[in-house]
């Protein structure tokens with residue numbers, strides 16, 4: 336695998352960090368990429384090395400112990416990481432993405448000081464709990480509820496498919512606090528800590544891809560959460576749906592970066608395979624279909640990169656990028672599936688060998704089109720903003 340070129344304007348400090356991360360990806364992450372898939376776990380010593388690099392604190396502001404990376408910089412790191420195995424990003428990115436960004440965006444100063452340094456150091460892994468058995472795409476349809484009783488909120492309900500629930504110490508949980516208002520003022524985001532009475536994590540889901548990253552059900556049965564654990568404090572009761580949607584905008588850009596990294600991994604395998612065939616004396620004309628397919632991969636990834644980093648830059652400039660982030664997610668994740676599928680034709684019998692990891696990519700990137708909003712939901716968001 337080759338290092339991602341940094342053809343984007345970033346600080347010298349970040350270039351040095353990126354070079355360090357690239358070296359780590361090559362020496363420590365790539366060699367065990369297949370192992371992570373087959374053993375369905377990232378070794379703890381690898382997670383520890385990731386912690387030491389500071390990657391659990393990428394978007395956390397420096398004032399709270401994080402690296403304070405910009406969106407562009409963070410996407411460059413994800414693109415690099417996912418050239419190996421998508422699960423590294425799930426382990427890191429869910430924690431410093433959807434799991435903790437609610438606190439970064441909307442948390443009180445006290446919540447930021449209490450939790451962000453621990454999240455940034457990797458001491459606390461975090462998870463984000465929105466989806467329920469009857470509320471996936473239609474997130475406003477959640478039924479998990481929280482009722483204020485004295486100094487505590489009492490949570491009841493189930494959440495499903497929660498990434499990193501087995502590792503997480505801290506959960507951002509989205510629950511209904513006013514049935515009559517629902518998404519327009521009736522949904523609240525809570526900080527729930529592992530071990531709070533009435534909160535249990537179920538068994539891991541057995542799934543087709545992202546094998547080294549686990550999802551679980553969460554069960555809340557009269558779970559008592561301190562009054563002050565509303566993200567942003569009591570004045571943000573009812574504002575949780577907005578917090579969740581803000582968190583997902585950035586999450587969708589990250590999915591674009593991951594899909595791009597996976598596409599590059601597969602494209603590189605294909606170009607090496609074609610080079611070998613050409614150098615073994617096969618006439619160039621006899622491989623025209625494969626060369627065209629490879630060229631199409633290059634065209635698509637080039638376009639995807641422009642979209643991703645243009646949108647990341649817009650976000651760094653303070654713009655709302657809801658529509659653009661949805662475009663990036665659809666374009667990049669659907670592209671990654673097409674590229675992984677086309678690679679099976681180019682690579683011939685080599686493509687189906689587990690060792691070459693194309694089948695792993697094919698399974699993993701298919702899941703990218705489901706979570707943080709399916710492709711259909713992204714299209715609804717885009718169309719809505721065009722015809723509002």
Ligand SMILES: Cc1cc2nc3c(=O)[nH]c(=O)nc-3n(C[C@H](O)[C@H](O)[C@H](O)COP(=O)(O)OP(=O)(O)OC[C@H]3O[C@@H](n4cnc5c(N)ncnc54)[C@H](O)[C@@H]3O)c2cc1C
Pocket residue numbers: 429462463464465466468470471472473495496497498499545550702705706707708709710711712715
């Ligand atoms: C690997 C993985 C990790 C996940 N991690 C998390 C996590 O950490 N936290 C969390 O909260 N959730 C998580 N999820 C859940 C994920 O966000 C949901 O699966 C997703 O939102 C889709 O919801 P659903 O599965 O209930 O499908 P549904 O919403 O039931 O949708 C089923 C199908 O119908 C389509 N559809 C739905 N509504 C419409 C419509 N209005 N118009 C057209 N088509 C529509 C969808 O696109 C989809 O194809 C994860 C899921 C996976 C697979």
